[in-house]
Protein backbone atom coordinates (compact mmCIF):
# COMPACT_ATOMS: atom_id res chain seq x y z
CA UNK A 1 0.00 0.00 0.00
CA UNK A 2 1.47 3.37 -0.98
CA UNK A 3 1.20 6.39 1.30
CA UNK A 4 -1.19 8.12 -1.10
CA UNK A 5 -3.50 5.10 -1.00
CA UNK A 6 -3.42 4.61 2.74
CA UNK A 7 -7.21 4.42 3.21
CA UNK A 8 -7.13 5.91 6.68
CA UNK A 9 -5.19 8.99 5.55
CA UNK A 10 -7.44 9.39 2.52
CA UNK A 11 -10.50 8.98 4.73
CA UNK A 12 -9.37 11.64 7.19
CA UNK A 13 -8.52 14.03 4.37
CA UNK A 14 -11.92 13.67 2.69
CA UNK A 15 -14.40 12.81 5.44
CA UNK A 16 -15.61 16.35 6.11
CA UNK A 17 -16.42 17.11 2.49
CA UNK A 18 -17.65 13.70 1.28
CA UNK A 19 -20.81 11.63 1.42
CA UNK A 20 -20.60 8.68 3.82
CA UNK A 21 -21.80 5.42 2.26
CA UNK A 22 -22.67 3.28 5.21
CA UNK A 23 -22.95 -0.41 4.46
CA UNK A 24 -22.73 -2.77 1.50
CA UNK A 25 -26.03 -1.78 -0.14
CA UNK A 26 -25.28 1.94 -0.09
CA UNK A 27 -21.88 1.29 -1.67
CA UNK A 28 -23.43 -1.09 -4.22
CA UNK A 29 -25.98 1.51 -5.35
CA UNK A 30 -23.43 4.31 -5.45
CA UNK A 31 -21.14 2.19 -7.65
CA UNK A 32 -24.03 1.29 -9.96
CA UNK A 33 -25.00 4.91 -10.41
CA UNK A 34 -21.45 6.03 -11.08
CA UNK A 35 -20.63 7.88 -7.90
CA UNK A 36 -16.98 8.83 -7.63
CA UNK A 37 -15.66 6.83 -4.67
CA UNK A 38 -12.14 7.71 -3.52
CA UNK A 39 -12.01 5.27 -0.60
CA UNK A 40 -13.90 2.17 0.59
CA UNK A 41 -13.04 0.09 3.66
CA UNK A 42 -14.22 -3.11 5.29
CA UNK A 43 -13.16 -5.32 8.16
CA UNK A 44 -13.63 -8.47 6.05
CA UNK A 45 -12.88 -8.12 2.34
CA UNK A 46 -13.61 -11.78 1.65
CA UNK A 47 -17.06 -11.54 3.23
CA UNK A 48 -17.88 -8.32 1.36
CA UNK A 49 -16.87 -9.81 -1.98
CA UNK A 50 -18.83 -12.99 -1.21
CA UNK A 51 -21.86 -10.79 -0.58
CA UNK A 52 -21.28 -9.13 -3.94
CA UNK A 53 -20.98 -12.55 -5.57
CA UNK A 54 -24.30 -13.54 -4.02
CA UNK A 55 -26.31 -10.32 -4.40
CA UNK A 56 -24.68 -8.00 -6.89
CA UNK A 57 -22.33 -9.65 -9.36
CA UNK A 58 -22.49 -6.55 -11.58
CA UNK A 59 -20.46 -4.56 -9.04
CA UNK A 60 -18.18 -7.35 -7.79
CA UNK A 61 -15.16 -6.38 -9.90
CA UNK A 62 -15.53 -2.72 -9.01
CA UNK A 63 -15.72 -3.58 -5.31
CA UNK A 64 -12.68 -5.83 -5.61
CA UNK A 65 -10.69 -2.83 -6.87
CA UNK A 66 -12.14 -0.43 -4.33
CA UNK A 67 -12.34 -2.24 -1.00
CA UNK A 68 -9.41 -2.15 1.38
CA UNK A 69 -9.45 -4.28 4.52
CA UNK A 70 -8.71 -2.49 7.78
CA UNK A 71 -8.62 -3.76 11.39
CA UNK A 72 -11.96 -3.65 13.20
CA UNK A 73 -10.72 -0.99 15.64
CA UNK A 74 -9.64 1.24 12.73
CA UNK A 75 -12.99 0.76 11.02
CA UNK A 76 -14.86 1.69 14.19
CA UNK A 77 -12.76 4.80 14.59
CA UNK A 78 -13.69 5.89 11.05
CA UNK A 79 -17.39 5.01 11.21
CA UNK A 80 -19.02 5.71 14.57
CA UNK A 81 -22.10 3.49 14.07
CA UNK A 82 -20.88 0.72 11.74
CA UNK A 83 -23.41 -1.01 9.51
CA UNK A 84 -23.80 -4.77 10.12
CA UNK A 85 -22.16 -5.49 6.74
CA UNK A 86 -18.99 -3.72 8.01
CA UNK A 87 -18.49 -1.88 4.73
CA UNK A 88 -18.16 1.88 4.42
CA UNK A 89 -16.97 4.32 1.78
CA UNK A 90 -16.71 8.00 1.00
CA UNK A 91 -18.20 9.36 -2.22
CA UNK A 92 -17.84 12.73 -3.89
CA UNK A 93 -21.08 14.72 -3.76
CA UNK A 94 -22.31 15.52 -7.30
CA UNK A 95 -21.76 19.12 -8.37
CA UNK A 96 -24.72 21.35 -7.52
CA UNK A 97 -24.42 23.08 -10.88
CA UNK A 98 -24.83 19.76 -12.71
CA UNK A 99 -27.86 18.83 -10.60
CA UNK A 100 -29.45 22.24 -11.18
CA UNK A 101 -28.94 21.81 -14.90
CA UNK A 102 -30.62 18.40 -14.79
CA UNK A 103 -33.53 19.78 -12.79
CA UNK A 104 -34.02 22.76 -15.09
CA UNK A 105 -33.82 20.84 -18.37
CA UNK A 106 -37.10 20.55 -20.30
CA UNK A 107 -38.77 18.59 -21.67
CA UNK A 108 -37.89 16.10 -18.94
CA UNK A 109 -38.50 12.32 -19.07
CA UNK A 110 -39.94 12.05 -15.56
CA UNK A 111 -41.27 14.37 -12.83
CA UNK A 112 -39.32 16.23 -10.20
CA UNK A 113 -40.46 15.54 -6.63
CA UNK A 114 -40.57 18.54 -4.28
CA UNK A 115 -40.73 18.12 -0.52
CA UNK A 116 -41.90 21.45 0.87
CA UNK A 117 -40.10 21.99 4.17
CA UNK A 118 -39.87 18.31 5.22
CA UNK A 119 -38.95 17.73 8.89
CA UNK A 120 -38.17 14.03 9.10
CA UNK A 121 -34.80 12.83 7.83
CA UNK A 122 -36.04 9.26 7.42
CA UNK A 123 -38.92 10.40 5.22
CA UNK A 124 -36.55 12.36 3.00
CA UNK A 125 -34.31 9.30 2.58
CA UNK A 126 -37.27 7.07 1.77
CA UNK A 127 -38.47 9.57 -0.84
CA UNK A 128 -35.05 9.69 -2.52
CA UNK A 129 -35.09 5.89 -2.68
CA UNK A 130 -38.56 6.02 -4.26
CA UNK A 131 -37.54 8.69 -6.74
CA UNK A 132 -34.54 6.58 -7.76
CA UNK A 133 -36.74 3.51 -8.14
CA UNK A 134 -39.24 5.27 -10.38
CA UNK A 135 -36.55 7.10 -12.37
CA UNK A 136 -37.75 10.54 -11.26
CA UNK A 137 -35.64 13.43 -12.52
CA UNK A 138 -34.83 14.60 -9.03
CA UNK A 139 -35.84 15.42 -5.48
CA UNK A 140 -35.86 19.03 -4.34
CA UNK A 141 -36.38 20.05 -0.74
CA UNK A 142 -37.34 23.51 0.45
CA UNK A 143 -36.70 24.75 3.98
CA UNK A 144 -33.89 23.94 6.36
CA UNK A 145 -33.53 20.14 6.15
CA UNK A 146 -30.34 19.12 4.33
CA UNK A 147 -31.24 16.36 1.84
CA UNK A 148 -27.57 15.24 1.95
CA UNK A 149 -27.58 14.85 5.74
CA UNK A 150 -25.92 11.51 6.67
CA UNK A 151 -29.20 10.17 8.07
CA UNK A 152 -30.99 11.00 4.81
CA UNK A 153 -28.20 9.34 2.82
CA UNK A 154 -28.50 6.27 5.05
CA UNK A 155 -32.28 6.17 4.47
CA UNK A 156 -31.72 6.61 0.74
CA UNK A 157 -29.50 3.48 0.60
CA UNK A 158 -26.90 5.16 -1.60
CA UNK A 159 -29.47 6.19 -4.20
CA UNK A 160 -28.74 9.93 -4.00
CA UNK A 161 -26.51 9.23 -7.00
CA UNK A 162 -29.41 7.90 -9.08
CA UNK A 163 -31.44 11.13 -9.12
CA UNK A 164 -30.67 14.86 -8.75
CA UNK A 165 -30.98 15.84 -5.08
CA UNK A 166 -30.82 19.53 -4.12
CA UNK A 167 -32.26 22.07 -1.71
CA UNK A 168 -33.86 25.18 -3.25
CA UNK A 169 -36.13 28.04 -2.28
CA UNK A 170 -39.74 27.83 -3.50
CA UNK A 171 -39.01 30.77 -5.83
CA UNK A 172 -36.21 28.71 -7.46
CA UNK A 173 -38.22 25.54 -8.17
CA UNK A 174 -37.62 23.91 -11.57
CA UNK A 175 -39.93 24.81 -14.44
CA UNK A 176 -43.01 22.75 -15.17
CA UNK A 177 -46.62 22.51 -14.05
CA UNK A 178 -46.85 22.11 -10.28
CA UNK A 179 -49.16 19.33 -9.11
CA UNK A 180 -49.37 19.74 -5.33
CA UNK A 181 -50.69 16.90 -3.21
CA UNK A 182 -53.25 17.76 -0.58
CA UNK A 183 -56.30 15.92 0.80
CA UNK A 184 -58.48 18.85 -0.38
CA UNK A 185 -57.48 18.45 -4.03
CA UNK A 186 -59.08 16.78 -7.02
CA UNK A 187 -59.02 12.95 -6.91
CA UNK A 188 -55.74 11.82 -8.49
CA UNK A 189 -57.49 8.84 -10.11
CA UNK A 190 -58.97 11.20 -12.69
CA UNK A 191 -55.72 13.08 -13.31
CA UNK A 192 -52.93 12.31 -15.79
CA UNK A 193 -49.61 13.47 -14.38
CA UNK A 194 -47.32 14.60 -17.19
CA UNK A 195 -43.64 13.63 -17.31
CA UNK A 196 -42.66 17.29 -16.95
CA UNK A 197 -44.70 17.67 -13.75
CA UNK A 198 -43.29 19.09 -10.58
CA UNK A 199 -44.94 16.94 -7.86
CA UNK A 200 -45.06 18.83 -4.57
CA UNK A 201 -45.73 17.42 -1.11
CA UNK A 202 -46.25 19.31 2.14
CA UNK A 203 -44.47 19.19 5.44
CA UNK A 204 -45.30 16.41 7.90
CA UNK A 205 -46.36 19.02 10.43
CA UNK A 206 -48.24 21.66 8.50
CA UNK A 207 -48.79 20.48 4.94
CA UNK A 208 -48.16 22.75 1.94
CA UNK A 209 -46.80 26.23 2.64
CA UNK A 210 -48.61 29.33 1.41
CA UNK A 211 -45.69 30.04 -0.91
CA UNK A 212 -45.91 26.60 -2.51
CA UNK A 213 -49.68 26.90 -2.85
CA UNK A 214 -49.13 30.15 -4.76
CA UNK A 215 -46.95 28.27 -7.28
CA UNK A 216 -49.46 25.41 -7.61
CA UNK A 217 -51.25 24.77 -10.90
CA UNK A 218 -53.27 21.71 -9.81
CA UNK A 219 -54.18 20.55 -6.32
CA UNK A 220 -54.51 16.75 -6.28
CA UNK A 221 -55.65 14.30 -3.58
CA UNK A 222 -55.00 10.64 -2.86
CA UNK A 223 -58.08 8.56 -2.13
CA UNK A 224 -58.61 8.35 1.61
CA UNK A 225 -61.54 7.23 3.71
CA UNK A 226 -63.37 9.92 5.74
CA UNK A 227 -62.03 10.40 9.28
CA UNK A 228 -58.43 9.63 8.24
CA UNK A 229 -56.59 12.96 8.27
CA UNK A 230 -53.62 12.23 6.02
CA UNK A 231 -51.03 9.71 4.89
CA UNK A 232 -47.38 9.67 5.77
CA UNK A 233 -45.27 11.87 3.48
CA UNK A 234 -43.16 9.11 1.93
CA UNK A 235 -46.15 6.84 1.31
CA UNK A 236 -47.91 9.77 -0.40
CA UNK A 237 -44.94 10.16 -2.73
CA UNK A 238 -44.98 6.42 -3.39
CA UNK A 239 -48.65 6.42 -4.37
CA UNK A 240 -48.25 9.47 -6.57
CA UNK A 241 -45.20 8.15 -8.44
CA UNK A 242 -46.96 4.82 -8.85
CA UNK A 243 -50.00 6.61 -10.27
CA UNK A 244 -47.72 8.53 -12.68
CA UNK A 245 -46.06 5.30 -13.87
CA UNK A 246 -49.28 3.25 -14.00
CA UNK A 247 -51.01 5.82 -16.17
CA UNK A 248 -48.35 5.81 -18.87
CA UNK A 249 -45.74 8.08 -17.31
CA UNK A 250 -42.10 7.48 -18.14
CA UNK A 251 -43.04 4.79 -20.65
CA UNK A 252 -39.58 4.85 -22.16
CA UNK A 253 -37.53 5.15 -19.00
CA UNK A 254 -38.98 2.79 -16.38
CA UNK A 255 -37.39 -0.45 -17.57
CA UNK A 256 -34.03 0.97 -18.50
CA UNK A 257 -33.54 3.15 -15.44
CA UNK A 258 -31.87 0.45 -13.35
CA UNK A 259 -28.55 0.50 -15.14
CA UNK A 260 -26.19 3.22 -16.19
CA UNK A 261 -24.10 2.72 -19.32
CA UNK A 262 -20.37 3.18 -18.98
CA UNK A 263 -19.87 1.33 -15.71
CA UNK A 264 -18.74 2.64 -12.35
CA UNK A 265 -16.20 5.40 -11.86
CA UNK A 266 -13.69 4.14 -9.30
CA UNK A 267 -10.81 6.56 -9.72
CA UNK A 268 -8.73 6.61 -6.54
CA UNK A 269 -8.27 9.88 -4.64
Ligand SMILES: C[S@@+](CC[C@H](N)C(=O)[O-])C[C@H]1O[C@@H](n2cnc3c(N)ncnc32)[C@H](O)[C@@H]1O
Pocket residue numbers: 180181182183184200201202203204205206207208220221222223224229230231232233236
Ligand atom coordinates in the same frame (compact mmCIF):
# COMPACT_ATOMS: atom_id res chain seq x y z
C1 LIG B 1 -48.36 13.97 6.81
S1 LIG B 1 -49.06 14.91 5.53
C2 LIG B 1 -49.30 16.49 6.26
C3 LIG B 1 -50.31 16.53 7.30
C4 LIG B 1 -50.47 17.89 7.85
N1 LIG B 1 -50.83 17.82 9.24
C5 LIG B 1 -51.48 18.77 7.10
O1 LIG B 1 -52.07 19.57 7.74
O2 LIG B 1 -51.61 18.67 5.89
C6 LIG B 1 -47.69 15.26 4.48
C7 LIG B 1 -48.06 15.49 3.04
O3 LIG B 1 -48.44 14.27 2.43
C8 LIG B 1 -49.35 14.52 1.38
N2 LIG B 1 -50.61 13.82 1.69
C9 LIG B 1 -50.92 13.09 2.77
N3 LIG B 1 -52.16 12.56 2.66
C10 LIG B 1 -52.64 12.98 1.47
C11 LIG B 1 -53.86 12.77 0.75
N4 LIG B 1 -54.84 12.00 1.20
N5 LIG B 1 -53.98 13.36 -0.47
C12 LIG B 1 -53.01 14.11 -0.99
N6 LIG B 1 -51.84 14.35 -0.35
C13 LIG B 1 -51.64 13.77 0.84
C14 LIG B 1 -49.56 16.02 1.34
O4 LIG B 1 -48.70 16.59 0.39
C15 LIG B 1 -49.19 16.42 2.76
O5 LIG B 1 -48.87 17.79 2.84
